Amino acid sequence: MHTKNNIQSNGLRVNVISLGCSKNLVDSEELMAQLRHGNATLTDESDDANVVVINTCGFIEAAKEESVNTILSAVRWKHERAGRKVYVMGCLSERYRGDLSNEIPEVDGYFGSNNIQPVVEQLGVDYKRDLLGERYLTTPKHFAYLKISEGCDNPCSFCSIPLMRGGHKSKPMEQIVKEAKQLASLGVNELIIIGQDTTYYGLDLYGKRRLAELLYALGEIDSIKWIRLMYAYPAKFPLDVIDAFKEVPSLVPYIDIPVQHIATPVLRSMRRGISRESTVDLLHRLRDGIPDLTLRSTLIVGYPAEGDAEFDELAEFIEEGYFHRLGVFTYSQEEDTVAHLLGDPVSPEEKERRRAKIMEIQQNHSFNRNQDLVDSVVDVLIDEQDNGTYYGRTMWDAPEVDNQVIIESPDRKLHTGRFYKVRITDAMEYDIFGDVVG
Numbered sequence: 001m002h003t004k005n006n007i008q009s010n011g012l013r014v015n016v017i018s019l020g021c022s023k024n025l026v027d028s029e030e031l032m033a034q035l036r037h038g039n040a041t042l043t044d045e046s047d048d049a050n051v052v053v054i055n056t057c058g059f060i061e062a063a064k065e066e067s068v069n070t071i072l073s074a075v076r077w078k079h080e081r082a083g084r085k086v087y088v089m090g091c092l093s094e095r096y097r098g099d100l101s102n103e104i105p106e107v108d109g110y111f112g113s114n115n116i117q118p119v120v121e122q123l124g125v126d127y128k129r130d131l132l133g134e135r136y137l138t139t140p141k142h143f144a145y146l147k148i149s150e151g152c153d154n155p156c157s158f159c160s161i162p163l164m165r166g167g168h169k170s171k172p173m174e175q176i177v178k179e180a181k182q183l184a185s186l187g188v189n190e191l192i193i194i195g196q197d198t199t200y201y202g203l204d205l206y207g208k209r210r211l212a213e214l215l216y217a218l219g220e221i222d223s224i225k226w227i228r229l230m231y232a233y234p235a236k237f238p239l240d241v242i243d244a245f246k247e248v249p250s251l252v253p254y255i256d257i258p259v260q261h262i263a264t265p266v267l268r269s270m271r272r273g274i275s276r277e278s279t280v281d282l283l284h285r286l287r288d289g290i291p292d293l294t295l296r297s298t299l300i301v302g303y304p305a306e307g308d309a310e311f312d313e314l315a316e317f318i319e320e321g322y323f324h325r326l327g328v329f330t331y332s333q334e335e336d337t338v339a340h341l342l343g344d345p346v347s348p349e350e351k352e353r354r355r356a357k358i359m360e361i362q363q364n365h366s367f368n369r370n371q372d373l374v375d376s377v378v379d380v381l382i383d384e385q386d387n388g389t390y391y392g393r394t395m396w397d398a399p400e401v402d403n404q405v406i407i408e409s410p411d412r413k414l415h416t417g418r419f420y421k422v423r424i425t426d427a428m429e430y431d432i433f434g435d436v437v438g
Contacts (some may be wrong), residue, residue: 012123017065017074018138020057022145022194022230024090025138028055031053031089031116032136038125042136044116046077051085051123058092058164059430060332067092075106087111089119090166113165114150133179140383142382143190143226143399144183148176148214153204154233156260157271157338158303158331161196168197170205180224187417190226190381191218192398197233199241212240219248222367225419226381228398230256235273237282242289251369252395253290257283258298261306262317269305271338284342294396296325301358303331303352304342310333311354318361323401324369326362328355363429370403370427377437380405380422382414390414392422405432412436 014035018028032042046052052074058069071088078084085108094112103109111119117127139143151166180191200211218227227250234257245251261267264275287293330351333344380392388410397403421438
């Protein structure tokens with residue numbers, strides 16, 4: 001994700017560039033809320049700004065490259081006119097602040113992650129603690145990401161997130177519910193629950209996992225029509241969440257559960273805390289317990305312990321069709337992680353071949369499932385429009401990563417953020433077409 005937005009004030013005009021994941025986006029939105037309340041003005045164009053703040057991502061090599069290139073571009077922008085300033089924050093800056101300061105000294109200040117107060121104060125704005133949780137939404141106003149925790153305690157061998165975000169810290173439940181109500185008051189009708197590990201929620205604060213209780217509490221907010229659960233770590237999944245899906249009407253039957261792999265030797269080397277048998281058992285429990293459930297997952301191919309046999313096992317598993325939605329990453333060797341000691345024996349070409357193979361298998365599943373929707377009538381939430389063409393989603397699709405429903409409606413104006421009854425007329429691998437019937 002690469003999102004831009006800006007703020008202006010008495011002479012202070014700030015362009016905030018948010019790179020990476022939705023967790024980063026929430027941080028950027030909180031930063032912008034502070035700046036706006038400090039009498040600043042936000043703008044989407046750097047040419048209209050005198051300050052650029054870049055919220056960086058450092059998760060994998062491609063994300064690092066994008067972050068560095070964005071910083072270098074901002075430095076060039078800075079040199080075009082006197083008085084401009086560039087500040088860098090976020091994950092890449094948290095992990096490589098010293099290196100970045102040495103290599104790109106033209107940046108006016110580097111800041112880490114999990115703490116926007118020094119950034120706000122550097123810009124001459126008073127940080128207001130009573131704004132905790134308030135956001136300047138950059139998503140369409142009808143949906144918002146709701147971050148319920150920060151950091152991660154899982155020991156995954158390949159992952160650098162704990163190095164950048166620290167250990168798991170749950171937000172107090174009352175704070176999350178307050179933030180959700182604030183979002184609802186702004187017109188949000190879909191909440192997307194995020195965190196590095198949402199199923200861990202509450203263990204650090206309350207001594208037990210309390211995700212299900214949180215979902216019940218959020219379900220009591222009447223104006224929230226859809227609640228979507230993302231980043232649900234599979235090991236030690238709290239099974240009482242299944243009951244919440246049955247009993248909370250606004251909790252849509254959709255779970256994003258990143259399994260990363262299926263071969264037990266690879267899972268063991270990845271330090272995922274789960275085996276193939278336990279993974280499959282969990283997936284069956286979820287599918288059997290939650291009617292019409294859509295499962296999204298992410299995989300890593302080309303991990304050092306993934307030989308031909310382990311990859312074939314993964315491909316055969318995906319053939320079985322457990323997942324409706326799927327993303328596949330090629331392994332990125334990250335320094336200071338446990339897996340770094342294993343080297344990087346799989347060539348980039350082979351990694352890409354494996355990724356393409358898995359996606360080809362999944363593409364067929366996606367096409368067949370979408371074809372099954374043809375002639376049915378489903379609820380669609382409209383996200384955007386362009387000259388009489390409307391783009392929306394079913395409850396089985398998250399924004400930005402899943403299918404779109406495309407509706408041609410030149411004679412009837414539809415409204416973004418509203419739900420419509422749509423008859424599905426055709427479907428491709430990732431796009432669905434329909435006509436409004438109600």
